[in-house]
Amino acid sequence: MSTDSLNHLSITELAPLIQSREVSPVEVVEAALAQAERLQPVLNSFITLLADDARRDAKEREKAIKVGEYRGPLDGIPIGIKDNLATKGIRTTVGSKVLRDYVPQDDAAAVTACKQAGAIIIGKENLHEFAAGGTSENPHYGAVHNPWDVERIPGGSSGGGAANVAARVTHASLGTDLAGSVRIPASYCGLVGLKPTFGRVSQRGIQVTSHNGDHIGPMTRSVADCAVMLQILAGNDPADPSTVPVDVPDYTSRFGEPIANIRIGVPTNYYFDLVDAEVDAAVRKAIASLGEMGAHVSDVEFSTLKYMELVRAGTGADSFIAHEQMLKDHREDYSPELASRMLASQFSLGRDYAKALKVQRLIEDEFAQVLQDVDIIATPTMAFSPRRIGEETTMISGKEHPLRVSGAGDLYLGHNTHVSNATGLPTITVPCGLTSEGLPVGLQLIGRPFEEALLLQAAAQYEKISGWDNASPELAN
Amino acid sequence: MPVTKEMLRAMLESLGGLNMTDEELEKAVPQVQIYADQSAKLQALDLSKVYSGRLLHPDDGASKS
Numbered sequence: 001m002s003t004d005s006l007n008h009l010s011i012t013e014l015a016p017l018i019q020s021r022e023v024s025p026v027e028v029v030e031a032a033l034a035q036a037e038r039l040q041p042v043l044n045s046f047i048t049l050l051a052d053d054a055r056r057d058a059k060e061r062e063k064a065i066k067v068g069e070y071r072g073p074l075d076g077i078p079i080g081i082k083d084n085l086a087t088k089g090i091r092t093t094v095g096s097k098v099l100r101d102y103v104p105q106d107d108a109a110a111v112t113a114c115k116q117a118g119a120i121i122i123g124k125e126n127l128h129e130f131a132a133g134g135t136s137e138n139p140h141y142g143a144v145h146n147p148w149d150v151e152r153i154p155g156g157s158s159g160g161g162a163a164n165v166a167a168r169v170t171h172a173s174l175g176t177d178l179a180g181s182v183r184i185p186a187s188y189c190g191l192v193g194l195k196p197t198f199g200r201v202s203q204r205g206i207q208v209t210s211h212n213g214d215h216i217g218p219m220t221r222s223v224a225d226c227a228v229m230l231q232i233l234a235g236n237d238p239a240d241p242s243t244v245p246v247d248v249p250d251y252t253s254r255f256g257e258p259i260a261n262i263r264i265g266v267p268t269n270y271y272f273d274l275v276d277a278e279v280d281a282a283v284r285k286a287i288a289s290l291g292e293m294g295a296h297v298s299d300v301e302f303s304t305l306k307y308m309e310l311v312r313a314g315t316g317a318d319s320f321i322a323h324e325q326m327l328k329d330h331r332e333d334y335s336p337e338l339a340s341r342m343l344a345s346q347f348s349l350g351r352d353y354a355k356a357l358k359v360q361r362l363i364e365d366e367f368a369q370v371l372q373d374v375d376i377i378a379t380p381t382m383a384f385s386p387r388r389i390g391e392e393t394t395m396i397s398g399k400e401h402p403l404r405v406s407g408a409g410d411l412y413l414g415h416n417t418h419v420s421n422a423t424g425l426p427t428i429t430v431p432c433g434l435t436s437e438g439l440p441v442g443l444q445l446i447g448r449p450f451e452e453a454l455l456l457q458a459a460a461q462y463e464k465i466s467g468w469d470n471a472s473p474e475l476a477n
Numbered sequence: 478m479p480v481t482k483e484m485l486r487a488m489l490e491s492l493g494g495l496n497m498t499d500e501e502l503e504k505a506v507p508q509v510q511i512y513a514d515q516s517a518k519l520q521a522l523d524l525s526k527v528y529s530g531r532l533l534h535p536d537d538g539a540s541k542s
Contacts, residue, residue, distance in 0.1 A: 307522070310515045327495055344505035346494050347485060352516045359519070360530030422530075 003031040004477070007168040010470065011225040014171065015073035021065060025076025029058035029120050032078035035169045035476075036122060042150055042475065043167060044142045045160040046123040047083045047093055054078065057120045064118075073228045075118030080170040082158050083124040084131045085111055085216070086205040094207045095127040095157075097140045097333040098326050108205020109237050110174055110216045117232045122170055125160030129338050130208055131176060132319065133157060134184050134413030135389075139335040143389050146188060147473040148439055152386040155188035155413070157181040162189040162219050168476040172229050173219045176206050179315070180417025182217040183429040187381035187442025190431045190471060192226045192459065193219045195417075197449045198424030199244035201230075202237030208326075210318030211242060213421040221470060223430060223460040227251040230452060246450050254457035260294030262458055265374035270305040271416050276384040276396045282441040283380040286432035289465055290378070290458070300374060304366045307359045311422045314356025316345035364423045371425075371448045376458055379416055381429040381442035416444060426452045430459045431468045478517070480510045 006014070006028050017023040033051050040046055061076045081087060084094040086104035093099050107115065114121070126144045128136050136144040136159025144159035146152040147167040154163045161173025162185030175182040177195040186193025194217045201216045203209070218229035231252075236245040266287055272280060291297040323342045331339055370377065387394045393402050394412070401412055420427040426449070429442040443462070447455040482502045489497060497505065 307515075307519065309511070310519060313512045313515055316512075324495065340501060340504040341508065343495060343497055343501055344508035347488060347505065347509045348512060349516075352512060354529070355516065355519055355524060357530040358524040358527045361528050362524075364530065365527075 003034060006031040007035050008472065008476070010222045011073060011077055011171050011220065011228050012222065014077060015075070018065065018076045019070050025058040025061040025065070025120060026055070028076055029054050029078050029122070032122050032169060035167070036164070039167050039169055039475065043145045043147060043163045045126055045144055045163040045167070045169065046080070047095070047126050047141050047160070048091060048124040050090065050121055050123050053090075054120050054122050061118055061120065071116070071118040074114065074232055077119050077171050078122045079114060079119045080123055080125045080161050080164045080173040081111060081121055082127055082131075082161050082173065082175050084127060084176055084207045084209075085174060086207055087111055087121070087124065090124065092124065092207055093141070094131065095129045095138050095141060098330045099207070100140070104207075106205065109202035109240065110233050111205065113232050114174065125158070125164060125173060127160055128157035129335055130323070131157040131178065131181060132338055132341070134180065136160065136185070137389060145389070146386055147475055148190060149386070149437070150475070151388050152439070153188070153389055155185035155382070155386060158219065159185045162186055162191055162193070165189070165191055165219050165221060166473060166476070168472060171221070172225060175217055175219055176209070176214055177217050177421065178209065178214045179414040179421055182215070182219060183381050183417045183427065183442070183444065184413055186219045187429045188386040188440060190440030190468075190473070191219050191221060192223050192428065192430050193217065194226050194230060194428045194452070195420055195426065196230060196234065196452055197426040199242055200246070200426070200450060200452065201233045202235075202240040202243050204237055204240040208322050210315075210322050212318045213315065213424070215421070223456055223463050224252065224255070226428070227255070227456050249453050251453050251456055254453050255460045257457055258294060259290065259458050259461045262376060262454070263296045263298065263374040264290055265298060265300035265370060265377045267377065267379055268299045268301050270302055270308075271379035274383040274396055274401070274412065274415055275380050278435045279380050279382065279384060279441050282433040282435070283443055286443045286462065286466065287378045290462055293461060293465065295458075298374065300370050300377065302366055302370070304359070304363045305419065307362065308419060308422070310352070310356050310359050311363070312418065313348055314353050314360070316341070317348035317353050320345035320348075360422050363419065367423045367425060375447065375454060377446040379444045379446070381416060381444040383412065383415055385435045385437065385439040385441065420446055425449060426455055428455045428459050430463060430466070431471070432466055433468075478513055480506055480513055482506055485509060
């Protein structure tokens with residue numbers, strides 16, 4: 001099999017070939033490294049490429065598989081790790097200048113899980129500075145480029161990982177999601193991206209985070225690959241008090257089941273408020289397709305989401321605490337934009353923080369209520385398609401909007417994704433078409449706590465009829 | 478309530494916040510104004526019976542191993 005063909009196979013296509021020894025992890029890793037070396041100058045998707053380590057690990061896995069020690073569907077598969085997840089003995093910059101030489105002593109729990117499953121880590125992936133934004137225009141390591149149009153942002157903060165999976169460099173990437181940082185780049189790069197339920201996957205080892213609403217999640221080329229990744233990541237971690245000891249089901253068990261009895265709610269407010277006409281049309285067409293497959297589609301309303309901005313103020317205060325000491329000692333190593341945002345967050349009053357937590361509960365309660373009447377909520381993942389690198393505004397249905405509201409972060413980018421961080425609900429994005437400029441659009445599905453299997457079932461059924469057919473950007477070939 | 482640079486400087490001095498330059502304070506004003514405006518929006522909302530998003534669980538801090 002040619003090198004090029006190997007790069008284009010999904011995890012579930014490649015795994016049986018590795019298991020039967022038709023293909024060796026060494027061949028797969030060489031193919032991934034060749035693609036990485038070809039595309040790094042174009043995409044700038046890695047901060048640290050781990051070619052030697054990957055070759056060594058691939059040889060070990062090849063040897064082990066030869067003697068019957070096959071570990072499962074991730075064995076021998078090249079993946080990427082966002083550079084805010086701790087990797088033992090490998091520098092972990094968090095996309096910052098402050099931590100440019102930081103080398104953790106332990107792996108993040110999710111990294112350990114992937115290694116134990118036999119995954120081969122190709123490199124540490126570029127991201128927004130300190131994972132604190134949605135563009136991946138990193139001032140210290142350079143902007144990541146979107147493989148569908150290299151003049152455009154890939155989204156963020158897990159932009160390098162999404163660019164790599166879309167460009168057929170890696171087969172999956174581990175990202176983190178505090179306001180949409182898995183789903184934003186997954187949507188912008190035409191991938192499946194999952195933010196699991198808060199407490200489903202250990203956060204242990206995410207660097208510089210409040211741990212309040214942060215999640216680790218996979219970005220993959222198919223729903224089945226996403227299920228493979230979640231199967232490995234999900235579970236209780238005694239060392240992470242945010243995880244919940246809920247049984248881990250077989251996430252592929254419902255894949256073949258029809259969605260005829262699934263009730264889908266479509267919000268009449270908030271989620272479609274800022275949406276560009278082309279995105280709106282693609283998402284509504286996708287929802288209609290689910291209806292044609294037998295799902296019951298109805299309108300739902302969220303009156304509490306008008307208070308979502310206050311929740312963001314609370315998130316800002318949480319982030320400030322994570323940065324306080326570094327802002328004291330190394331402020332000159334921050335980009336002026338991020339330093340300004342973080343410093344402003346110290347003015348959140350205790351009163352407002354307490355209110356933000358109550359508002360968060362109000363929103364959670366309303367979602368819990370709505371999710372008694374429907375099983376899944378369907379929305380656009382992103383309100384508009386990825387803008388060009390360096391642009392400060394974007395056009396939505398002919399009207400210009402600022403992408404950064406003074407100091408409040410990438411408000412527009414995370415508008416539809418951040419809500420699920422506040423509620424903790426499992427949320428997946430799945431590709432649902434291309435705009436007239438050839439840029440991917442994502443359908444976001446939100447479910448009840450720990451019902452990832454239902455989300456994956458609906459996403460897998462939609463994927464079959466979406467016409468997406470594992471589409472890839474031209475530069476991947 | 479309009480937020481001013483002087484107001485923020487006084488807060489930092491009296492509450493022991495991280496020092497900020499004039500330029501940093503200038504940039505912070507619009508963001509803090511957003512926070513203040515958002516907070517003002519909530520004044521009419523009765524939150525007295527709403528639980529906090531942060532709820533303690535009986536096993537918080539306990540060994541789960």
